[in-house]
Amino acid sequence: MKNSLNLLSGVAMAACLLFGTSAMAQTVSSSEFSASKTRIKADYKVDKKACDAQASNAKDICVAEAKGKEAVALAELDNSYKPTQKTHYKVSVAKAEAAYDVSKQKCDDLAGNPKDVCVKEAKAALTAAKADATVQMKTSAANTTANEKTAEAKTKASSETKEVRADAAADKRAAQLKVAEEKCDALASTTKDNCLKEAKAAYGKL
Secondary structure (H helix, E strand, O other), X not given: OHHHHHHHHHHHHHHHHHHOOOOOOOOOOHHHHHHHHHHHHHHHHHHHHHHHHOXXXXXXXXXXXXXXXXXXXXXXXXXXXXXXXXXXXXXXXXXXXXXXXXXXXXXXXXXXXXXXXXHHHHHHHHHHHHHHHHHHHHHHHHHHHHHOOOHHHHHHHHHHHHHHHHXXXXXXXXXXXXXXXXXXXXOOHXXXXXXXXXXXXXXXXX
């Protein structure tokens, strides 16, 4: 399990380098948008072609990285072309999904319970990232609406924000519980039962 944690730490760092590049600060023109989109797709073909020099799971990881890089670049381009709360959200989701796809491929280098735990951890990270992106988008939308309306609307927006954050926290706990339960599967008998009880106490409901 220690190996899976180290693996994911490495993947997380790689994801920041590969997919964490900042989007263009200014909006782009229609012609710039078209040219950039063509360049991004061309870059993807080059990156994917380079993966042919590798074999087995290393090649799968390489392809996943190339696809993720393209998806994030396209999402950032859309956000630069016509920036909205939704396009900003899509950038965050694209980064999360790209990192998840690479993490999942990395997990294939493991076997048995360590692999299962690795996959669950990757999924939990994806769930958390999407939940945070949703909170950010909905909170921004609620605040924008509230700023344009009355004090009553602001109070309602505050309430909606709390609900969104609560939902996000619940999604994260559920994902973390699955990781903890998967780790418990490597144990046996009473030890496993106690492990599951502790997991439910920490992340779920008894």
